[in-house]
Amino acid sequence: MRVLITGLDGFTGHYMRDELIMHGHDVVGLKSDLTDEEGLKAEMRVIQPDWVLHLAGISFVGHGEPNDFYRVNLMGTRNLLAALVDCGKQPSSVLLASSANVYGNSTGGTLSEESTPKPANDYAVSKLAMEHMAQLWLEKLPIVIVRPFNYTGVGQNDSFLLPKIVLHYKRKSPIIDLGNLDVWRDFSDVRDVTKIYRLLLESPPIGEVLNVCSGRVYSLREILGICERLTNHVLDVRINSAFIRANEVSLLCGDPSRVQKLIGSWEMVPLEETLRWMLGEIIF
Numbered sequence: 001m002r003v004l005i006t007g008l009d010g011f012t013g014h015y016m017r018d019e020l021i022m023h024g025h026d027v028v029g030l031k032s033d034l035t036d037e038e039g040l041k042a043e044m045r046v047i048q049p050d051w052v053l054h055l056a057g058i059s060f061v062g063h064g065e066p067n068d069f070y071r072v073n074l075m076g077t078r079n080l081l082a083a084l085v086d087c088g089k090q091p092s093s094v095l096l097a098s099s100a101n102v103y104g105n106s107t108g109g110t111l112s113e114e115s116t117p118k119p120a121n122d123y124a125v126s127k128l129a130m131e132h133m134a135q136l137w138l139e140k141l142p143i144v145i146v147r148p149f150n151y152t153g154v155g156q157n158d159s160f161l162l163p164k165i166v167l168h169y170k171r172k173s174p175i176i177d178l179g180n181l182d183v184w185r186d187f188s189d190v191r192d193v194t195k196i197y198r199l200l201l202e203s204p205p206i207g208e209v210l211n212v213c214s215g216r217v218y219s220l221r222e223i224l225g226i227c228e229r230l231t232n233h234v235l236d237v238r239i240n241s242a243f244i245r246a247n248e249v250s251l252l253c254g255d256p257s258r259v260q261k262l263i264g265s266w267e268m269v270p271l272e273e274t275l276r277w278m279l280g281e282i283i284f
Helices: 011-022 037-047 066-085 122-135 161-170 190-202 220-231 257-263 271-279
Strands: 002-006 026-029 051-054 093-097 109-111 143-148 150-152 175-178 184-189 209-212 217-219 236-239 251-254
Touching: 002 011, 011 026, 011 190, 037 066, 051 066, 051 190, 066 093, 066 122, 093 122, 093 190, 122 143, 143 190, 150 161, 150 190, 161 175, 161 220, 161 271, 184 190, 184 271, 190 209, 190 257, 209 257, 217 220, 217 251, 220 271
Parallel strands: 002 026, 002 051, 051 093, 093 143, 109 251, 143 209, 150 184, 175 236, 184 251
Antiparallel strands: 184 217
């Protein structure tokens, strides 16, 4: 298949390209800016993709300009869908990456796709708005929406939590500033996530909204303990109030049962193995 990946040069896009090429597909990236509606239409008429995986967008919650979330994540996605409808060939699969951030941080426990979204920042609101907007295009495009929970791996920007922690251990830094250590979150390995995306592209459950997660939680304190054991390095962890969210629930876990029913389940990479890989102890 000829697969268009928006955000091809990003963290997830890099692994997604490798996953698809390994399975015999032709991968192309996007040259146009998502905010350039006419440029997108012209490019889609040339590419005419069989499959589309839309990863591009502003993903860092702390991004400084709130309007950018809506300009890129919402309107940029709409521009892409309009360009696909106008390209002269309907793709057989269109996968849009939303985010588990749409659930917010005020409802704890295990979150299924039926859990009520409670977005708590502009990034999450833009993603939820994108989901609703995409529903308007279902008669014209075979759209599937995924809500990935936290995932990580080699190459992720250290503005994200786990790469930040790993970098401090790799550098043998004496001190690290963190927030609440006793919060439990669902983490996956980027290589598992890209496998799930590929399988969904191959057999798209059109119209579905799907959690992409491990169904397993780890506390920040546990993660620090794993890194300490793997590196024999002890960090002085300082609790910084700037990193503590008000009314944050202690445990957030994704329910992966819906996606597992669709594509099957397998033994996902344990977080300790992901951290080993990131710390450079072993090569996969």
